[in-house]
Amino acid sequence: MGFGKGCHLHLIDGSAFIFRAYHALPPLTRKSDGLPIGAVSGFCNMLYKYVEGNHGPDAPTHVAVIFDKGSHTFRNDMYDQYKANREAMPEDLRPQIPLTRTATEAFNIACKEKEGYEADDIIATLAVQARAAGGRVTIISSDKDLMQLVGDGVEMLDAMKNARIDRDGVFEKFGVYPDRVVDVQALAGDSVDNVPGAPGIGVKTAALLINEYGDLDALLDRAGEIKQPKRRQTLIDHADQIRLSRDLVQLDENTPLDFTLDDLEVQDAKPDQLMPFLAEMEFRTLTRRIADQLGVEAPEIKEPEAPQDAPEAPGFDDATYEHVENADQLQAWIDLIYERGYVAVDTETTALNEMTADLVGISLAVNAGHACYVPLTHKQGGDDLFGSDDLAEGQMPLETALDMLKPVLEDDSIVKIGQNMKYDAKIFARLGIHVAPIDDTMLLSYALHGGLHNHGMDTLSERYLGHTPIPIKPLLGSGKSAKTFDQVPLEDAVKYAAEDADITLRLWQLLKPQLHRAQVTKVYETLERPMVHTLASMERSGIKVDRDTLSRMSNAFAQKMAGLEDEIYELAGRKFNVGSPKQLGEILFDEMGIEGGKKGKTGAYATGADVLEDLATVHELPARVLDWRQLSKLKSTYTDALQDHINPDTGRVHTSYSIAGASTGRLASTDPNLQNIPIRTEEGRRIREAFVSEPGKTLVALDYSQIELRILAHIAQIPELKQAFDDGIDIHALTASEMFDVPLDEMTPEIRRQAKAINFGVIYGISGFGLARNLRIPRAEAQGFIDRYFERFPGIRTYMDDTKAFAKEHGYVQTLFGRKIHTPEIGSKGPRAGFAARAAINAPIQGTAADVIRRAMIRMPAAIKELPAAMLLQVHDELLFEVDVAAVDDLIGVAKDVMESANDPVVHLDVKLTVDAGQGQNWAEAH
Numbered sequence: 001m002g003f004g005k006g007c008h009l010h011l012i013d014g015s016a017f018i019f020r021a022y023h024a025l026p027p028l029t030r031k032s033d034g035l036p037i038g039a040v041s042g043f044c045n046m047l048y049k050y051v052e053g054n055h056g057p058d059a060p061t062h063v064a065v066i067f068d069k070g071s072h073t074f075r076n077d078m079y080d081q082y083k084a085n086r087e088a089m090p091e092d093l094r095p096q097i098p099l100t101r102t103a104t105e106a107f108n109i110a111c112k113e114k115e116g117y118e119a120d121d122i123i124a125t126l127a128v129q130a131r132a133a134g135g136r137v138t139i140i141s142s143d144k145d146l147m148q149l150v151g152d153g154v155e156m157l158d159a160m161k162n163a164r165i166d167r168d169g170v171f172e173k174f175g176v177y178p179d180r181v182v183d184v185q186a187l188a189g190d191s192v193d194n195v196p197g198a199p200g201i202g203v204k205t206a207a208l209l210i211n212e213y214g215d216l217d218a219l220l221d222r223a224g225e226i227k228q229p230k231r232r233q234t235l236i237d238h239a240d241q242i243r244l245s246r247d248l249v250q251l252d253e254n255t256p257l258d259f260t261l262d263d264l265e266v267q268d269a270k271p272d273q274l275m276p277f278l279a280e281m282e283f284r285t286l287t288r289r290i291a292d293q294l295g296v297e298a299p300e301i302k303e304p305e306a307p308q309d310a311p312e313a314p315g316f317d318d319a320t321y322e323h324v325e326n327a328d329q330l331q332a333w334i335d336l337i338y339e340r341g342y343v344a345v346d347t348e349t350t351a352l353n354e355m356t357a358d359l360v361g362i363s364l365a366v367n368a369g370h371a372c373y374v375p376l377t378h379k380q381g382g383d384d385l386f387g388s389d390d391l392a393e394g395q396m397p398l399e400t401a402l403d404m405l406k407p408v409l410e411d412d413s414i415v416k417i418g419q420n421m422k423y424d425a426k427i428f429a430r431l432g433i434h435v436a437p438i439d440d441t442m443l444l445s446y447a448l449h450g451g452l453h454n455h456g457m458d459t460l461s462e463r464y465l466g467h468t469p470i471p472i473k474p475l476l477g478s479g480k481s482a483k484t485f486d487q488v489p490l491e492d493a494v495k496y497a498a499e500d501a502d503i504t505l506r507l508w509q510l511l512k513p514q515l516h517r518a519q520v521t522k523v524y525e526t527l528e529r530p531m532v533h534t535l536a537s538m539e540r541s542g543i544k545v546d547r548d549t550l551s552r553m554s555n556a557f558a559q560k561m562a563g564l565e566d567e568i569y570e571l572a573g574r575k576f577n578v579g580s581p582k583q584l585g586e587i588l589f590d591e592m593g594i595e596g597g598k599k600g601k602t603g604a605y606a607t608g609a610d611v612l613e614d615l616a617t618v619h620e621l622p623a624r625v626l627d628w629r630q631l632s633k634l635k636s637t638y639t640d641a642l643q644d645h646i647n648p649d650t651g652r653v654h655t656s657y658s659i660a661g662a663s664t665g666r667l668a669s670t671d672p673n674l675q676n677i678p679i680r681t682e683e684g685r686r687i688r689e690a691f692v693s694e695p696g697k698t699l700v701a702l703d704y705s706q707i708e709l710r711i712l713a714h715i716a717q718i719p720e721l722k723q724a725f726d727d728g729i730d731i732h733a734l735t736a737s738e739m740f741d742v743p744l745d746e747m748t749p750e751i752r753r754q755a756k757a758i759n760f761g762v763i764y765g766i767s768g769f770g771l772a773r774n775l776r777i778p779r780a781e782a783q784g785f786i787d788r789y790f791e792r793f794p795g796i797r798t799y800m801d802d803t804k805a806f807a808k809e810h811g812y813v814q815t816l817f818g819r820k821i822h823t824p825e826i827g828s829k830g831p832r833a834g835f836a837a838r839a840a841i842n843a844p845i846q847g848t849a850a851d852v853i854r855r856a857m858i859r860m861p862a863a864i865k866e867l868p869a870a871m872l873l874q875v876h877d878e879l880l881f882e883v884d885v886a887a888v889d890d891l892i893g894v895a896k897d898v899m900e901s902a903n904d905p906v907v908h909l910d911v912k913l914t915v916d917a918g919q920g921q922n923w924a925e926a927h
Contacts, residue, residue, distance in 0.1 A: 003062060003261035005134035010060040011123045013141030014067040014111075017046050018100050020160060022093050030282050034509045035341045036092040036415070037281055040099045044278070044286060047107050050140070050159070051269070052293075060138070062264040064110040064126070066119040067101065073118050075248050080866055082248060083193050090525050091437035094412045095341050099281075106277035108267045110259075117255050120145050124251035127154050129261055147173065148181040148251060175207025183216035186246035195245045198238050201231070216246060271296045313368030313506060316467050321498035322372040323490065325394045330404055333364055333372055337408055340366045342415040344505035345435075347424045348373075348497050350484040353671065354426035355540070355647055355654045359398070360486045361493065362405065365501035368509065373497040374401055378486050394490055402431060409435045417441065419457045419504045422532045422659070426540060440532060441504055442660050444511040447524040451663035451812070451822035461503045464510055469503060470496045523819050526906075527851055528659065530858040534871075535657045535667075537861065542652030543872045543882070546922075547643055549690040554639040557631050557683070564628045571621040578628055581607045587621075594619055631683060638677060638687050645672045653691075657874070663821045664843050665850035667874055675875050679927075688923035697882050700869075700919045701926035702895050704877040706731060707849045708763055710911040715816070715844060716799035717910075720792075725911045732756040738792045739785070758789055762796060763845055765838030800841050807840040815847035816907045817855075852913070853877065856902035863898045867891055880923065892917045 003009070021042025028038035047065075054060055075082045089097075104111040114122055120143065127137045127149050135153070139146050142158040147170045150156055156165040163169075170178045187206035189197020198206075209226075213219040220242065223235040235242070271294050278287040279299040291298035314320075324330050337343040344365040349357035360378060365371035378392040408414055409428060414437075418424050421440040428435050445455040453459055461467050475488050475496060485493070515521040569575045572592070576583045585605025589597030594615060597605045609629075615622035645653045653672065661668035669675040678684030693699045709731060713721035724734045733747045736755035742748075757774050758766075766774075768783030775782060790797045807813050807823040814820055821843040825836040853874065860871050860879070869883035869891045879899070883891045899915045920926040 003130065003133050003135055003264075007061045007130070007133070007135035007261075008058070009126065009130045009135055009137045009261065009264065010054070010063040011126055011137065011139050011141075012050070012063070012065040013119060013123070013139070013143055013146070014065045014100065014104070015119055016141050016143060017043055017065070018093075018097070021046060022090070022096075029513055032282065033340055033342070034512060036096055037099070039093055039096045040103060040281060041283055041286075043100045044103050044107075044281070044283060046159070047103065047109070048286065048290060051107065051109075060266055062130075062135075062261060063266050064112050064264045065104045066122045066126075067111065067113040068119045069113040069115045069117070073116055073121075074252075075118075079244060079248060081194050081196075091439065091529055092415070092525070094437040095415050098413045102277060106274045108269050108273070110264045112257075112259065114255060114257065117252065121252040121255045122257065124149055124253045125255040125257060126261065126264075128253045133261065135261075144173065145185075145249065145251070148178055148185075148249075150178045174203060176210055180210050180215065182246055182250050183210045183219075185249040186216055186242050189245055190249070193248075195248050196238075196241050197245050198234050198242050200234055205231075216242070269294065275299050315369075316499070316502070319369040319371070319499070319502055321494055321502070322370075323394065323494045324372045324374040324396070326396060327400060327404065329372075330374060330396065330401060333366075334404060334408055336366050337364070337414060341413065342366065342417060342439075343408070344371070344417040344501045344508065345409070345424060346418065346497065346500045346504060347427045348485045348493065349427060350486055353654075354423055354430075354656070355542075355650075357427065358486070359427055359431065360484075361497055362401070363497040363501035365498070365505040368506045369502065371498040371502040371505070373494040373501075375490055375493060376401055378488065378490055378493060381487075392490060402433065406433050409433050412437065415439055417504055417508045419460075419500070419507070422536050422539075425532060425536045429536065429540060436533070438529065438532060439508060439512065440529060441507040441511060443528040443532075444508070444515065444524060446660035447520045447528050447819075448511060448514055448518050449822065450660075450665075450820060452824060455660045457500065457503060457507075460507055465503065465506055467503070470499055472496070518820070520818065520820060523817065526858070527665065527817065527819065527854050531659050531854060534857050534861060535659065538871055538873070539654055539656055541870045541872055541882075542647065542650055542654035543880070544651060544692050544694055545642055545646055545653045546690050546692050547646060549692075550639045550643050553686060553690065554635055557635040557639060561628055561631050561635070564624055564631070568621060568624050568628065571624065578625060579632065581605075584625060588615070592619075592621070630678070630681065634678070634683055634687060638672075639690075642672055642690070655873070662850075664847040665815070665819055665821075665854065666846065666876075667850075667854075669875070674873060677875075685924055685927075688927075689925075691923035693882055693921055696885060698885050698888050698919050698921065699872075699923055699926045700881045700883055700888060700891055700895075700917065701923070702879050702881070702892070702899060703916045703918075703927075704849070704853065704899065705914045705916050707852065707877050707913065708845050709759060710909065710913065711816075711845050711848050712763055712796070712799075714910045715848075716793075716795040718793050718795045722910050732759055735759050735789075739788050754785065758785055762786070762789060763842060765800070765841045767834070803841050803844065804837050813840050813843050815844050815851050816903075816909075817848065817851040819847050819851060821847055848907075849877065852902045853879070853899075855906075856899045859898050859902065860895065863894050864891060867894065880926070888919055892919075 018039055022039035028041055029035060030037050071083070101111050112122060113119065123139055123146060127139065130137045131153050137154040139149065139154065139156045140159050141156060142160065146156060147165065150165060150170050151167050157163070158165065167177055170181060174181050174184050176184050184203060184206040185195070187198045187201050187209065188203045189195045209219050210216065213222060220235060220239050223232060223239070226232040226235065275287065275291060275296065276299065278290065279301050282301050284301050287301065288298045322329070324333065346363045348360040348363070350360060351357035359376060361373055361375040363371060363373045375395045376398045378395060380390045380392045409416060410433060416435050416437065417439045419441045421438050425435045425438070441460065442455045445460055449455070453463065458469055461469050475492055476482055476485065515524055565578055568578055572587045576587055578584065582604045584607045585597065588594050588607070589605050596615065599605055609626065612622040612626050616626060642653060647654055655669045655674045656671050658668040658670060677687050691699070709721070710725055712718070713725060720734070720738060721731065724731055732752050732755045733744055735758065736742060736747060736751045737744050739755060740751055742751055754775055757771065761771050761774065768779050768786055771786060772779040772782035803813055804826070807826045811824065811826070812820045812822045823836060823840045825832055826840055828836050857871070857874060857879065864871070867883065867887050867890055869881050869887060871879060871881050873880040879895070881891060881895065896915045896917060900913045903909050903913060918926040
């Protein structure tokens with residue numbers, strides 16, 4: 001029938017269905033192969049419920065599910081910040097999006113989308129056309145942006161609440177009727193879509209203004225009449241921004257469509273297209289239910305032969321590993337990948353440094369026990385150290401293979417699975433390939449087992465698959481005869497490389513389903529996996545280091561060390577090797593007769609930093625040796641070694657961050673380690689002077705202020721500390737005042753220093769002995785400080801006791817964001833017991849702080865993408881950026897907002913997070 005009077009059109013907001021399905025249901029994977037299908041399952045159930053609930057006299061005559069085609073629309077051309085703040089789509093949702101389109105078509109319902117336009121624009125156009133033709137329209141959505149369409153035969157239905165929204169319902173929501181909704185939205189703006197609006201004006205105020213002045217144009221024309229000065233000035237100053245906002249929220253009712261209303265006529269479901277799809281998705285219950293309803297026989301869906309978390313697969317001895325050497329073979333694998341919807345990927349390279357390593361080959365796996373290796377740049381004469389530089393036979397040209405694999409590796413519908421995927425992502429990025437979406441078995445294990453063991457592939461394979469992988473050392477050799485992977489013979493390379501992909505796939509199939517059972521899905525999805533691309537981008541950016549500055553510092557440190565050596569010789573009475581612990585011990589305890597010397601198993605005296613710090617309170621020589629050691633470490637670790645880390649191609653230093661290194665979630669920096677540069681000494685601070693900005697740019701440092709103490713105040717519920725943070729009072733001075741009964745206006749630097757040491761010491765479960773060493777005071781006095789601290793702030797003792805009890809009962813502690821930090825040694829006896837207890841007490845605090853900064857880092861790239869700025873480094877509670885000089889203030893404003901709101905909306909802290917900002921031509925100046 002043609003569309004006209006008496007017809008009833010249903011327009012379903014497809015994206016709303018998808019996201020409701022995704023967030024309402026636990027993660028679900030297809031049992032046969034691990035494909036994520038949770039959102040598809042929920043979507044199909046919602047479609048089935050919709051179809052079943054729409055019979056009778058008010059049933060639709062026409063229906064369509066409308067989807068968003070892509071993220072870029074004409075609104076982005078009008079305003080490049082439109083929807084810029086939206087979080088990236090969850091990685092396991094991406095491959096499900098195309099399946100929801102297939103599901104819609106399987107139910108024989110029209111499925112429509114349009115490049116460059118939002119689903120809302122298509123819905124608006126169809127609603128206007130249907131109304132003009134004399135029909136009725138029901139928009140199945142709760143999206144407030146669609147409320148401007150309500151009226152004259154158009155209504156909305158919130159399917160989740162089974163609530164209809166008419167003109168009165170719109171007025172209840174906006175304070176105006178549908179024809180003025182756009183005006184109110186233009187004033188109020190929308191933080192979700194990043195529509196700017198008028199600063200400081202919300203929906204209620206906007207509605208009052210529109211009702212008083214009639215419409216937006218009249219309001220802006222007469223803004224000078226408004227009595228409230230701030231509101232008046234806001235409307236005058238931001239008139240253009242408000243008009244832009246109106247253009248952004250106004251739906252396009254003339255979207256060009258390549259179909260008509262007649263094409264949307266309701267059709268009966270076709271069992272021959274619906275049942276195979278449901279069976280392919282392995283929706284057993286829904287398949288039986290719909291088969292019964294349609295009066296057909298349900299197709300058989302075979303159960304996997306083994307449980308999902310222990311899939312039956314060929315043993316590693318029976319695995320088949322294929323050597324792919326031509327395009328036809330590779331195309332067969334690509335076809336298989338598209339059929340499966342996922343692939344385990346691993347790269348073989350010439351080095352561990354992703355910034356300098358060359359790609360040698362790529363391994364792929366889509367079935368356990370069946371993998372391949374695509375060698376690309378292996379050299380002839382692999383067994384000969386002096387073999388030819390000519391490429392070995394049996395390989396594809398590098399460019400051909402990458403051209404074929406690039407669409408797969410970048411396809412949103414294919415999940416790419418890796419072990420330590422950040423490495424492979426950076427290798428591919430240097431070759432112009434952005435790998436997404438991803439899963440990472442290292443991070444799956446980290447989310448599940450943080451604190452229990454390391455998360456390297458060998459450990460995971462041996463522990464969870466009972467298999468020891470082929471070792472790399474026999475293939476590459478060691479010492480002077482060591483070779484790179486491109487010199488490994490192809491036969492050996494295929495076995496080694498393909499096995500890596502096979503192991504990775506098996507680990508994924510085993511670990512991924514466990515996330516939901518362990519209740520760490522959100523941790524993995526929001527705190528672990530998104531860090532891969534964030535950190536990869538930071539590491540590739542690197543930071544400029546001035547070689548001349550480092551060289552001058554090295555010389556200065558060498559001279560200062562020589563001066564200290566002369567002082568040490570004079571104090572010791574003779575020359576000796578200051579860097580020799582054995583000789584130092586003999587000088588201190590045998591020749592100088594200082595008490596407290598203890599010999600180890602080798603017969604040499606212990607002269608570690610803890611020993612020397614204790615001795616420094618009674619003699620000057622140990623103090624001078626400590627100074628010498630610090631300079632020696634700074635020189636060797638930083639001013640000398642950093643020069644070797646400067647990349648010859650970029651002129652910058654590119655550190656590498658370990659996501660899964662610390663059980664608490666703190667990142668670790670390696671090659672070089674830029675997180676351990678001491679900042680409490682003048683020499684340590686000077687090293688930061690060598691980290692500089694490029695010409696025309698500035699370094700900006702943004703640092704959380706006392707974040708762990710703020711989290712402690714929240715977790716332990718300490719009213720005095722919470723109030724002090726709210727009032728902006730010096731927290732260390734307040735603690736000193738509380739503990740030592742000294743008024744704030746009589747505070748001395750020494751008393752404040754002691755309180756600061758106690759504040760931070762308590763977080764780490766410091767003992768009286770440890771505090772005595774830090775403050776260089778008697779142990780009894782230090783213990784007295786700690787006892788008094790707990791008397792003044794009893795909530796801390798309660799928190800400590802409760803946390804230890806929880807750890808002993810459950811074997812883990814948790815951050816406020818749900819990260820589980822396992823505490824396997826919490827029941828230990830002896831010296832380990834104290835360490836385990838302190839670690840358990842500190843972990844929720846340090847871990848929550850780590851989670852906060854992770855959330856900030858993950859959100860930051862989207863927030864600053866339109867600025868001439870890059871995030872370069874993360875050091876504990878600090879983020880370092882490089883930005884064009886003219887955009888410094890813009891960056892600070894945006895980045896501070898992201899950092900200070902990084903806990904919301906997941907965790908509401910009683911104490912507000914604050915961030916300090918600094919800038920300079922070098923890192924030291926930025927503090």
